[in-house]
Amino acid sequence: MSAPDPDTQSIALPTGWRAALSPDRGIPRVRExxxxxxxxxxxxxxxxxxxxxxxxxxxxxxxxxxxxxxxxxxxxxxxxxxxxxxxxxxxxxxxxxxxxxxxxxxxxxxxxxxxxxxxxxxxxxxxxxxxxxxxxxxxxxxxxxxxxxxxxxxxxxxxxxxxxxxxxxLPRSPLRTVTAEGAEVFAAFDSAVMTLVQALRRGDRQRAERGLEKARGLQAPVDTWRQGIESGYAIARISPFLRRQRTEFERQERIRTQLDLASRNLRVIGRRVVYLSDDNLSRPVAADLLSELAAGARLVADSLSDISYEPAAREAVRAVAARLDPAALAAGRSSVDQNLIGALRPLAVDLMTAAGMPASDARAALPRT
Structure with missing residues (x-):
């Protein structure tokens, strides 16, 4: 028996007074x-x-x-x-x-x-x-x-x-909370990307629409992450005990800025996947490329708590970016298929830049078209 599709599963959640008194929510709230x-x-x-x-x-x-x-x-x-x-x-x-x-x-x-x-x-x-x-x-x-x-x-x-x-x-150091917020944003980003990957593999318009909806929902958590970074940086500027964290907040802001751009590009990709899915045809090449970019994004997410992951993230995304030639990958396909491959190019640039690569180097990693 095949494993259930996580996208279609539902779970019972406590509501009303049960939600308010739930230890699963109350204890983490107190701890935070x-x-x-x-x-x-x-x-x-x-x-x-x-x-x-x-x-x-x-x-x-x-x-x-x-x-x-x-x-x-x-x-x-x-x-x-x-x-x-x-x-x-x-x-x-x-x-x-x-x-x-x-x-x-x-x-x-x-x-x-x-x-x-x-x-x-x-x-x-x-x-x-x-x-x-x-x-x-x-x-x-x-x-x-x-x-x-x-x-x-x-x-x-x-x-x-x-x-x-x-x-x-006696400042409240928000770095751990901010890092957790960033990880949640990346998890939501990954969920949106992988839903679009499944839509491309199956030619499933309904799944494509769900992936686009997830991509559109990324803005709110990205903005929450931004507010946390700004607050933490402001505290670190005046606190003698947190000054060393200023560099880390600056690095997270760089990652957040690029992930914000990547989320916007993902919405463009999502709209094109929805349009292409009308023919119910599988597009394994585009699906594989998007899946590999998602793997690179996971390495960027890992770098939030461990900067040593950044070089691996840059190289993982660069390996995909070097193959993003719409004319070669979508030869004989419609212009819309080629546009989908082309839409992956700015996404790759955003992810490489999020991993610490200069923007000029990230653009140079793409094949000339």
């Missing part, structure tokens, strides 16, 4: 967030202790809340974004303090404070989170009054400075 949890706990405790024991503030609530809100559990913990959140919250605190001094505390004063905070924050920033952060801190000032004016502004500044210091001195 542990560095952020440790960072937040240490930072909030340090901010509270400094404001209370050093500055003598009796209840430095905002020192802790500003720190927690600034850092958050989000993966994108770039210093610039944290600074923006800090500024938003301090602005909200300052507006509330001024209104308390002039108008006192009450329900209409709360409404006025929230209105002014939201309007001012939206004026200065296009980010909705910026305005919400300002409004939350302003509301805290209004509902928990104090006898010392602007004491909570100082607490907010302490919390913000602590958050920025902790980002630099």
């Amino acid at each position: 967030s542990l560095p952020a949890i440790v960072q937040i706990v240490l930072a909030a405790t340090a901010a509270f202790a400094f404001a209370h024991y050093v500055l003598g503030h009796p209840v430095p609530l905002l020192a802790a809340t500003v720190t927690i809100s600034s850092l958050g559990l989000v993966r994108d913990a770039r210093p610039r974004l944290i600074l923006g959140t800090v500024i938003a919250m301090v602005v909200g605190i300052l507006i509330a303090e001024l209104i308390v001094m002039v108008a006192g505390v009450g329900w209409w004063q709360l409404a006025l404070t929230l209105t002014v905070s939201l309007v001012v924050a939206r004026f200065f920033s296009p980010q909705p989170a910026f305005a919400i952060a300002a409004a939350i801190q302003a509301a805290i000032v209004m509902v928990i009054p104090t006898s010392v004016p602007f004491l909570r502004v100082a607490d907010g500044i302490v919390g913000g400075v602590t958050a920025l210091l902790v980002t630099a001195l």
Whole structure:
């Protein structure tokens, strides 16, 4: 009995409250967030202790809340974004303090404070989170009054400075997560390519359409990978402990950029495979070439965690690229068949460049047409 086709298999997935309480999802989620949890706990405790024991503030609530809100559990913990959140919250605190001094505390004063905070924050920033952060801190000032004016502004500044210091001195190293995201993108890329390979071998339009759909779905994970790289690089720039990782983030960005281009070229290939599959004829030559390019892409994926795979990846793709002559490989076939072989050429260039080959050398590896 032949093995089942993985493309046609379905599995049961937990939904609703079962999905929310599933250990298979909850435990990895906690494990992924542990560095952020440790960072937040240490930072909030340090901010509270400094404001209370050093500055003598009796209840430095905002020192802790500003720190927690600034850092958050989000993966994108770039210093610039944290600074923006800090500024938003301090602005909200300052507006509330001024209104308390002039108008006192009450329900209409709360409404006025929230209105002014939201309007001012939206004026200065296009980010909705910026305005919400300002409004939350302003509301805290209004509902928990104090006898010392602007004491909570100082607490907010302490919390913000602590958050920025902790980002630099106790950073969340996202390299492992970013590398895992890159591996997931390559796995999705490989799945799309191999589905198109099967379509070419069988002359199966339905399978070709499925491969094209997978190729179109690559953009979202590629963009997520980009955001992770940008965040990691920004943290590595200011952290003395992560500066060595800047080179690795730059290398992953080079790979990501080229894989983004390769994904776009794969969509072009997918559309041509869909068109060609209308005749239900097998195209083993194109299938073999695309399959070999997929094998080279897997080596590029391996190089994410081990750079020593890059030379092997370059040579594997170069060996395919050297044979990509549409006139020779599709002699006697239609112009559409030749165009399909031709569409593999930029894909090969993208993969060679992703593996570290200069773009000029990658283009030179193709036969002249």
